[in-house]
Amino acid sequence: MSTTATVHDRIRHAAAELAPRLWDVAQELHRHPELAFEEHRSAALLSKELDSEGFTVERGVAGMETAFTARAGNGDGPCVALLLEYDALPDLGHACGHNLIAGAGLGAALALHNAMPEIDGTLLVVGTPAEEGGGGKAIEVEAGVFDGVDAALMFHPGVYSWSSAPLTAQVQYRVGFHGRAAHPTGNPTEGLDALAALIQLFNTVAAVQRRLPEGSHIQGIITEGGRATNIVPDYAEGRFGLRGITGTLLDELIAELARAAEGIALATGTVVELTQASTRYEHFRNSDVLSATFAEHLSQAGMTVGEPTPGIYLGSSDIGNVSARVPAIHPFVAILGPDESDHTPRFAEAAGGPDGRRAMLASAEALARTAADVLLRPELGARAWSELRRKEAAGL
Template structure:
């Protein structure tokens, strides 16, 4: 598809050059997305994925720090020495049992594509282009860990684009907490000595029933959901230990904290009724609600439309943009956008096996190239006012 950048002459020239980089490297970028898709790795285990993405950037002229800030599957790649710092976040963790059913393989390829496009014009925009390899978005809070260790500080803009069934410009994710819940009881022979057991499976049953009843009194801006990951060892033994993972989502951090207390009381009810002990431990710090840089998002909308993309409206637009992300925590610290880019997957939706199947193929390939280009063009529009026209080009 022909790229038709618009704007003032200087901006138009820069965008045309950045777009040509994406086209020239299209086979490589699509190949990167496909390779990640074929070898999914889950949170904190993304060793091959991290090496693949960071290696692509190193081969493209970026300086790469591996094991960034002490995290084994994080990296930081930079190009240029400009005063304006633009960061792109690459996610590459997959879902347990579902592979890349949220399309993080495409996120990495788009962020890398935008970065190498911006590297071509970095000197003329006074940019330092930075790519952050961010592990464990699916529940582990990799970006939060990086934030706590000093990453992202001082960025002028942070960006990424996330695959979805349709294009949606504005991310409005729920704040979310991720917790590991454990009930500890006492084992006994289920037929001969059942009265000597303390049933940890019953504790979870009571808690889940209580949560189901609580949902009647929860506002529509709240979600509570989870899975039991250990329910017992044998049908003829009273389960002595059960474990689960539970998420609580809400519109704001204040509402999240209030809702958590009500949910925890449901688990406490299970413990009290059965005599089990209860442990609730956070898997990461909570993901925040998102603070969008509206001016930059307007630029992204215009650039995506210039590439022929159409944004969804109505219910289609009100669904996927509510998914939670640790990119929201980054948005609380630096200006940020997190648009969703469609891959034509309907009726397949994120976190379904069928969606993973759509994260390779012609529509996914187009998303890689359009997302790379739209993000690069957005940064150019955002910072083109300071272009010093006499500076030489830099080629990654």
């Protein structure tokens, strides 16, 4: 059996040899961005790369045409998953750097497979569509793709270099008020103004927002407010995005939105409907055990990550749904400075430039080494599982 030090050394050499090929793949994704659930070209490219290296590839998993898995190993031991994201943003392309996430995950898989051609356990590569709305990972979790996995690993390019990701729980709700139409000059007393009820809900939400804990919020837009100014609207609808630091806090926000809407409906004589309008993203539970392992390997690859800055939250991701079931990491590695932001043209440019390349290649090597540690050191996985159970019990 190979020692971890020997495997780490082999990974370093393999990652260096793979570097031009991985950057070609990342550049190809960058040149041809595809939106959520439409990533046919990207999924085909990535799965073909894995297929050509002897992985057993399954396409169209979890009922999604652009999702796939690729496996290597004999199954007699731990299972470690490397996660690949590859969807892009409307009008902005890879302004979140998913081409780099895919390139790093692919590189980690190929380097590890090269370093450990006979794996006692399972190396699982998971193609995860639609992170930018749609929640491919959440769908895969429910379909059982992560059943039996002992560690789920990925990195994300960003404007900070952090060992863990402060990602909140998030969901959207549609709130519709049904009233009764009337003409404001002909029969005004017969009307039940649905739009007025919706506006009252926005005012109530604004008051609630002022007392929410750090990292939580409710933000809404009006999606339907009537058709003509001389008719009292009989229907009005808003869409509200809710975020909570934890899933428990998100549940409390949902209940508060429902209570406010129902109270307003009672006061105005309208009827209200609340329906979930998006896939729910759970908050991210970081595996401190595995993150520390990744951070150590990343420093040996020439880059460093520190602890998150208190009070800064970076949105939500469907990796949270994975982390609720399996020990997981989602470190950020900076490709721009902290005065910048992702989801911008500047970030898209960086994701196709030299800073993106450096972050991707260093992360690929660190991910491969971390995955090797999970496969070769059973006690590491045991510690990660113990930590996850403690966090679950504490509601963290």
